[in-house]
Amino acid sequence: MNKQTSKNQYSDYALGEILFSLSPFVLMLIIFAINDEVHQIIYQPEWSFAASVMFGQSVTRLYYVQKRNSESRIISTDRVALFVAAILVFGFAPSIILLENTINDNNPSKIVVYAQIVLFAVSCFVHFISNTLAAGKNELE
Numbered sequence: 001m002n003k004q005t006s007k008n009q010y011s012d013y014a015l016g017e018i019l020f021s022l023s024p025f026v027l028m029l030i031i032f033a034i035n036d037e038v039h040q041i042i043y044q045p046e047w048s049f050a051a052s053v054m055f056g057q058s059v060t061r062l063y064y065v066q067k068r069n070s071e072s073r074i075i076s077t078d079r080v081a082l083f084v085a086a087i088l089v090f091g092f093a094p095s096i097i098l099l100e101n102t103i104n105d106n107n108p109s110k111i112v113v114y115a116q117i118v119l120f121a122v123s124c125f126v127h128f129i130s131n132t133l134a135a136g137k138n139e140l141e
Helices: 003-034 038-043 046-072 077-104 110-140
Strands: none
Touching (some): 003 038, 046 110
């Protein structure tokens, strides 16, 4: 298998996981559409919950990158630790705070609502990158 095929295979794998994570939102969209309340979908706390799960999975994927990296040293340990810290500080923790806010507040502010959507989008991107690195690192060397 050549390197380009391998890169595409693992990118497709990572994208497939993200699309599978979107399935509850598709179901919510259908349910809200049936009830003529599509505009309510952005106010749901599931966006923050999904973002926190995706950020958490990204951290575990980076663990596998580090584990595989112990033999080859292509990515420094400090760099992986920096990525993990950034995910936890700028992704996971804010997602949990927004989740708590949207669950406990019957009418969350627009900034909270839009912030959780943005964090979800960022979590998908981070998950895609970390999953691609973890799944394909050995074959891409």
